[in-house]
Amino acid sequence: MATPDELRTIALDAFASSGYLGTSLQQIADKAGVSKASVLYHFASKEALLESALTPAIDQLAVLIDELDGLGGGREARAAFLARFVDLLLLHRAALYVFVNQSGAIEDTAVIQRAGALVQRIAAYFAAHVDSVEEKTRFGVALGGATYLLVSMDRFGAETPPDDVLRPALVRVLGELIDPIPAPAD
Numbered sequence: 001m002a003t004p005d006e007l008r009t010i011a012l013d014a015f016a017s018s019g020y021l022g023t024s025l026q027q028i029a030d031k032a033g034v035s036k037a038s039v040l041y042h043f044a045s046k047e048a049l050l051e052s053a054l055t056p057a058i059d060q061l062a063v064l065i066d067e068l069d070g071l072g073g074g075r076e077a078r079a080a081f082l083a084r085f086v087d088l089l090l091l092h093r094a095a096l097y098v099f100v101n102q103s104g105a106i107e108d109t110a111v112i113q114r115a116g117a118l119v120q121r122i123a124a125y126f127a128a129h130v131d132s133v134e135e136k137t138r139f140g141v142a143l144g145g146a147t148y149l150l151v152s153m154d155r156f157g158a159e160t161p162p163d164d165v166l167r168p169a170l171v172r173v174l175g176e177l178i179d180p181i182p183a184p185a186d
Helices: 002-018 025-032 037-043 046-072 077-093 091-100 109-128 134-153 163-178
Strands: none
Touching: 002 025, 002 037, 002 046, 002 091, 025 037, 025 046, 037 163, 046 077, 046 091, 046 109, 077 091, 077 134, 077 163, 109 163, 134 163
């Protein structure tokens, strides 16, 4: 019998591969080698399974945003946030893939609404702590671009470097995007 953790992992992979709407509980049960009734024993519905699969990523993002709110808006706060944000992206790629690529189709689910509210909190933080349109654009491109890069690498057949190579590159590039080194004056 598959454990709830195994079912969550199988479901998350299926939701990321075939889409939430394109994945049935029976398909998840078949991949787990159990009956549909066994899946329903642990999770009352497909939506409950989705919520359980996405919640660890959303909870970690909520903690990260709470910590960011307490740091203020300085350069060090942004650097610390970026490193932790990259760690979250690397750890929760499949959950982020579901949110980024499928949230429009499943926007009425509570878990997607919760994730959307967290994204709005990130936007509100940077709106309050960054002055210029250019800086706000840098943050949006950096955070959104890094998220999309990581969630799409595996799905589109791009060669994915190991995390221990990718992480420092992402942190450095995001840092340069967000806090660029000023060009020397002519």
